[in-house]
Amino acid sequence: MPSVDEVRKVLHALDRNGDGKISADELKAFADDANCPLDVTTIKKFIAEHDKDQDGKLNLNELVSILSN
DSSP, X not given: OOOHHHHHHHHHHHOTTOSSSBXXXXXXXXXXXXXXXXXXXXXXXXXXXXXXXXXXXXXHHHHHHHHHO
């Protein structure tokens, strides 16, 4: 299981606008950069499944939960 500091590093790597959260656009850009194209609909569904505060983005706690499972 990754530590919170490790997850924080992942969050910062994906968080292109620096708001402390990962949006669907940021996750799509990361996937595209990694040559793993995903459609925005799939990404939005993934985020919705894990977005506990329902703000449409993934925060540190939500990302920790995802990466811990």
